[in-house]
Amino acid sequence: MALLxxxxxxxxxxxxxxxIKGLSFDVTAGEFLVVIGLSGSxxxxxxxxxxxxxxxxxxxxxxxxxxxTHCVGEDLRRHRSSxxxxxxxFNLIGRHTVLDNVxxxxxxxxxxxxxxxxxxxxEQRDRALANLDIVGIADKAGVRADSLSGGQQQxxxxxxxxMQEPSILLADEPVASLDPATSHSVMKYLERINKEFGTTVxxxxxxLSLVRQYASRVLALKSGEAVFEGSPLEITDEWFRxxxxxxxxxxxxx
Amino acid sequence: xxxxxxxxxxxxxxxxxxxxxxxxxxxxxxxMISDSISIPSPYGAISVSIGSxxxxxxxxxxxxxxxxxVLYGQLPTGRARSIQRHLAWITFVVTVISGWxxxxxxxxxxxxxxxxxxxxxxxxxxxxxxxxxxxxxxxAMMETVFTAFMATIIAVPVSFVLSFAAARNVxxxxxxxxxxxxxxxxxxxxxxxxxxxxxxIIFSVWVGIGPFxxxxxxxxxxxxxxxxxxxxxxxxxxxxxxxxxxxTGASRLQVLWFAIVPQCVIPFLSFTIYRWDINVRMATIIxxxxxxxxGYLLTQYQGLSRYHEVGMLVIIITAVVWILDVISARVRAxxx
Ligand SMILES: Nc1ncnc2c1ncn2[C@@H]1O[C@H](COP(=O)(O)OP(=O)(O)OP(=O)(O)O)[C@@H](O)[C@H]1O
Ligand SMILES: [Mg+2]
Numbered sequence: 001m002a003l004l005x006x007x008x009x010x011x012x013x014x015x016x017x018x019x020i021k022g023l024s025f026d027v028t029a030g031e032f033l034v035v036i037g038l039s040g041s042x043x044x045x046x047x048x049x050x051x052x053x054x055x056x057x058x059x060x061x062x063x064x065x066x067x068x069t070h071c072v073g074e075d076l077r078r079h080r081s082s083x084x085x086x087x088x089x090f091n092l093i094g095r096h097t098v099l100d101n102v103x104x105x106x107x108x109x110x111x112x113x114x115x116x117x118x119x120x121x122x123e124q125r126d127r128a129l130a131n132l133d134i135v136g137i138a139d140k141a142g143v144r145a146d147s148l149s150g151g152q153q154q155x156x157x158x159x160x161x162x163m164q165e166p167s168i169l170l171a172d173e174p175v176a177s178l179d180p181a182t183s184h185s186v187m188k189y190l191e192r193i194n195k196e197f198g199t200t201v202x203x204x205x206x207x208l209s210l211v212r213q214y215a216s217r218v219l220a221l222k223s224g225e226a227v228f229e230g231s232p233l234e235i236t237d238e239w240f241r242x243x244x245x246x247x248x249x250x251x252x253x254x
Numbered sequence: 255x256x257x258x259x260x261x262x263x264x265x266x267x268x269x270x271x272x273x274x275x276x277x278x279x280x281x282x283x284x285x286m287i288s289d290s291i292s293i294p295s296p297y298g299a300i301s302v303s304i305g306s307x308x309x310x311x312x313x314x315x316x317x318x319x320x321x322x323x324v325l326y327g328q329l330p331t332g333r334a335r336s337i338q339r340h341l342a343w344i345t346f347v348v349t350v351i352s353g354w355x356x357x358x359x360x361x362x363x364x365x366x367x368x369x370x371x372x373x374x375x376x377x378x379x380x381x382x383x384x385x386x387x388x389x390x391x392x393x394a395m396m397e398t399v400f401t402a403f404m405a406t407i408i409a410v411p412v413s414f415v416l417s418f419a420a421a422r423n424v425x426x427x428x429x430x431x432x433x434x435x436x437x438x439x440x441x442x443x444x445x446x447x448x449x450x451x452x453x454x455i456i457f458s459v460w461v462g463i464g465p466f467x468x469x470x471x472x473x474x475x476x477x478x479x480x481x482x483x484x485x486x487x488x489x490x491x492x493x494x495x496x497x498x499x500x501x502t503g504a505s506r507l508q509v510l511w512f513a514i515v516p517q518c519v520i521p522f523l524s525f526t527i528y529r530w531d532i533n534v535r536m537a538t539i540i541x542x543x544x545x546x547x548x549g550y551l552l553t554q555y556q557g558l559s560r561y562h563e564v565g566m567l568v569i570i571i572t573a574v575v576w577i578l579d580v581i582s583a584r585v586r587a588x589x590x
Contacts, residue, residue, distance in 0.1 A: 051501055081503025091498035093516045104512055108503020116511050157498070164502060 002026035009059035019045040021224040037221035043204040051083040081108025084161025088173040090153040094146030102128040105163025131159040151182035171203040266321030267313040268306045275305025281352045379561030398547030402533035405472030417484030445478035458544035468545025491517040531582040
């Protein structure tokens, strides 16, 4: 059975713009699915529908057999907390420490009052440190998050997502504001989490060279519709022009 | 929607015509001819109507419309633009001339020998202050500073809570939220547009003349102002952390506390210190109408024409306001 199953998904923004126009696909546990497509093709919208930061206009999203398309309240919190997410701009709380930022990954399972009065358990603190260790920056636990470099901030964001013990990790252009070397280091952490912990990863990427290196499967969007679904090796020049338009030229990142 | 815009613009055009003709007719002409002339009202009414109809026709018949320009920044081209520019200038010049007449600006009185002598006397008194009242003055000043401080401290938690309900990005998620937002914003605007001095008059009747009345007046005004400033800051926060914290499954309260508040604390502190600074000044003025403190003392000595004592009070007020201004500016700069 598929871990995540998307059927005829549509999302229309309040201003009437239709960003996703009928998408259907399945994600099996353990996959590293990469979503590609031009700017504005709906990649971010798709990820935000999956973890229900956005509510789909129609269609359905089923996770582990549970329909989460329109869930609300506690069900929505539980759904979101079972999916980790990292962002292009890291989105850490800059004024707070690295350790605090990682602990915020537990918010979905901590009662509001306990979290506001900072009653994080010993177990949670230990796990936060362990997760920082996984991304190699346990020594930075006590410093302010905004004092770190971009690559380090993204690793903190990964540790925050790991705190959720997610069954899916969403990554929205996680390396788009990093230099090539740092990009690879961050992608390697995602790969490791995927391979070692078996966490399913769904990742939006711009550079095809990264796609070929890390993806186990590729979904290409164009104007909110799927135009390609398959192995990264199958993306021929012809497919490339279908996805990115006739004038596009491939840029490499090594 | 488009019809409504047109109606608003036309309304402004009609008002401009009516205003310019009536200012000429009832302010400028009487002042030029003699002070006592009065235009019989039927003629006045007819002329004003002609004025407004003229601008209305201009607006409907051609592209000349100050209303559209002011409301929507729509400017005509060519000849219409030049006419419109003349119309704007006429309105401006008529306003300046009328303003001059209405405020009774009079260089003759300003520079008259008698007037200058009076001013000299008072200035002299102010610069030879009566030091005997320094104890009384300082204790009244302390009362004023504490009034301002307490008003600020009491208003801060109220404003903090209200500001989230007055922030569009927090409230616009559902219909109830939007209604609360609109109603609260309207209430705050009304509260803010009532000057603290009016609140002071109300409260001095309610709880009696004294610092308590002054403080209550300041509390009301401070809540309104701080809530507006705080909520605008909240509307300005970066969406990224809000998304990230929401994505962990956090509740709305947790999103407020962990994603929004950390982005706001420093600006909030800065606004609050500045507010206290403003409140010290306002508390002085509020004293004039029964809010206690140094302002109240000032009106008493001024009523008795004891200008040496007034001089002492003015020096203390100036010094304290200046010192607080410097300190608050320093602290706010350090917070950046
Ligand atoms: N809040 C919004 N309201 C209206 N339209 C939006 C909103 N957010 C995104 N869109 C539009 O929806 C379309 C898809 O946006 P989306 O962010 O999903 O694209 P994307 O593939 O992630 O692009 P990028 O590579 O630039 O991040 C775009 O055309 C965008 O302009
Ligand atoms: Mg995007």
